[in-house]
Amino acid sequence: MTLPPLLDRPLDICVYGAGAIGGVLAATLTRAAGTGDLGRVTVIARGRHLDAMQRQGLRLRSPDGSHETIAVTATDDPASLPRQDVVITALKGHQIPPEADRLAALMAPHARILPVVNGVPWWYPIPDGAGGTKGVEEVDPGGVLWRTIGPERAIGSIAYLGASVPEPGLISYDIAGYLDLGRLPGQDRGDVARIAALLEGAGWMIRQTEPFQNALWTKMMSNCSLNAVSAITRTSNGLNLKSQPIRDFTAAIMEEVRAIAAAEQAEIAMATDKRLDLAGRNPEFKTSTLQDLEKGRPMEIEPIFAAAVAVGRARGVPCPNLDLATEILRQVDRSLAS
Numbered sequence: 001m002t003l004p005p006l007l008d009r010p011l012d013i014c015v016y017g018a019g020a021i022g023g024v025l026a027a028t029l030t031r032a033a034g035t036g037d038l039g040r041v042t043v044i045a046r047g048r049h050l051d052a053m054q055r056q057g058l059r060l061r062s063p064d065g066s067h068e069t070i071a072v073t074a075t076d077d078p079a080s081l082p083r084q085d086v087v088i089t090a091l092k093g094h095q096i097p098p099e100a101d102r103l104a105a106l107m108a109p110h111a112r113i114l115p116v117v118n119g120v121p122w123w124y125p126i127p128d129g130a131g132g133t134k135g136v137e138e139v140d141p142g143g144v145l146w147r148t149i150g151p152e153r154a155i156g157s158i159a160y161l162g163a164s165v166p167e168p169g170l171i172s173y174d175i176a177g178y179l180d181l182g183r184l185p186g187q188d189r190g191d192v193a194r195i196a197a198l199l200e201g202a203g204w205m206i207r208q209t210e211p212f213q214n215a216l217w218t219k220m221m222s223n224c225s226l227n228a229v230s231a232i233t234r235t236s237n238g239l240n241l242k243s244q245p246i247r248d249f250t251a252a253i254m255e256e257v258r259a260i261a262a263a264e265q266a267e268i269a270m271a272t273d274k275r276l277d278l279a280g281r282n283p284e285f286k287t288s289t290l291q292d293l294e295k296g297r298p299m300e301i302e303p304i305f306a307a308a309v310a311v312g313r314a315r316g317v318p319c320p321n322l323d324l325a326t327e328i329l330r331q332v333d334r335s336l337a338s
Contacts, residue, residue: 003152004110006191010039011085011198014106016099018045018053018074020163021116022090023171027060027070032202037194042081043074050076052169059169063176083108086195088157089115093139093303096122100148112191113149114157114181118223118288119303122146123154124216125184126314136310138302155192156182156212158219178205182212185265217261218268224308225253226279227289228325231299231332234290238283241276249321251276256319257308263315289329296336301329 015026026043033041045053057069075081084106089096096103096115107113115121122140125133135146161177181196183189189210196206209215226237229250233240241247254272261268292299305326312319 003112006085006110006112006194010034010037011195012039012041012082013086013088014042014044014078014081014084016044016078016087016089016103016106017091017095018043018049018058018072018171019090020165020171021159021161022088023058023165024060024161024163024173025088025090025116026072026074027058027068027171028204029199029202030058030070030072031068036201037198038202039085041073042084043072044076044078045074046076048168049165050074052167056169058171061170061172063173078102078106081106083111085111087111087113089113089117091117092298092300093117093119093122093307094298094300097140097144100144104148107149107153111153112155112195113153114155114195116157116159116179117303118227118300119220119305120307120311121154121156121216123151123156124311125151126311136307138306138310155195156180156184156216158215160219178207180207180209180212180215182209182215184213185211211266213261213264213266214268217257217264217266218270220304220308221254221257221261221268221270222275222279223287223289223304224257224322224325225250227287228253228305228322228329230287230290231293232325232328234293236283236286236290237279238281238285241280247276252321253319253325256312256317256322260308260312260315260317260319263317264311293332293336299329299333301326301333305329 015022018026030041032038053072053074058072060068120136120139122135122145128134140146158180162175164172166172181192196208200206230237251272258268289299309323
């Protein structure tokens with residue numbers, strides 16, 4: 001499918017999901033709304049977080065310790081908004097498929113979508129066994145997003161920063177970072193360049209990785225190993241990696257993901273030992289999966305760990321250690337729900 005080009009006017013953006021990462025995006029984009037190539041900015045949120053933003057604005061605590069309150073246009077009803085030029089989803093992977101119809105209705109015919117997620121994104125293609133491609137079932141059950149929105153609309157987006165939501169309406173931007181944007185080989189990059197420039201104009205540091213799967217699988221190597229092991233042990237990696245057997249298990253998962261990446265024509269530049277050494281430097285840091293477990297929230301098991309196993313299976317790459325870690329996490333999840 002050939003998409004219409006983005007319109008030659010400032011682009012309206014909706015941030016769909018204003019948690020930690022989405023909240024930083026919503027605040028910084030709203031602050032810059034109406035300047036340069038950026039038009040109106042709206043936010044989709046819910047519950048107490050939405051109530052707080054509507055009553056007193058979105059409060060942002062920046063890495064330098066400064067505080068700012070930003071008046072945002074926020075709602076829990078996407079149908080109340082005009083159709084958008086760009087939609088940024090800052091939801092967890094398992095939260096996106098139920099929103100497929102609402103997301104599709106929010107997007108103009110020429111619109112692009114930037115799913116900022118951990119794990120394998122729903123638009124990422126794997127062989128369908130019939131000479132074509134499809135999304136990973138563990139991320140997009142039944143292919144609802146693939147059919148309703150379409151992978152051609154998606155621009156790959158990865159966030160490298162630290163943020164949290166200490167209380168409703170407050171976003172703590174803890175570690176300054178950047179967004180990595182891109183597309184797969186052979187896909188048009190004109191819209192990537194335009195949206196990257198728009199985000200840079202709003203104050204973001206943007207990296208454009210080509211091919212995008214390099215950035216994706218580099219992040220996956222860390223997430224699949226460090227996140228999984230920390231949730232299994234319920235211990236930060238800075239402490240975990242002092243144990244040689246745990247370090248070896250973590251390294252084995254990293255090497256399996258490296259093999260999947262190679263099958264996907266992706267390059268992971270960082271050596272496994274170096275990545276492990278970096279992870280071991282901060283004994284206090286907790287991965288997002290461990291944080292979710294400790295707070296009683298659903299872990300992103302299917303979008304991160306199971307989806308990586310599925311890509312490996314589709315490419316004929318065995319990953320027994322990651323497969324084992326995934327099944328252990330599923331059992332942990334089942335035990336908590338019972």
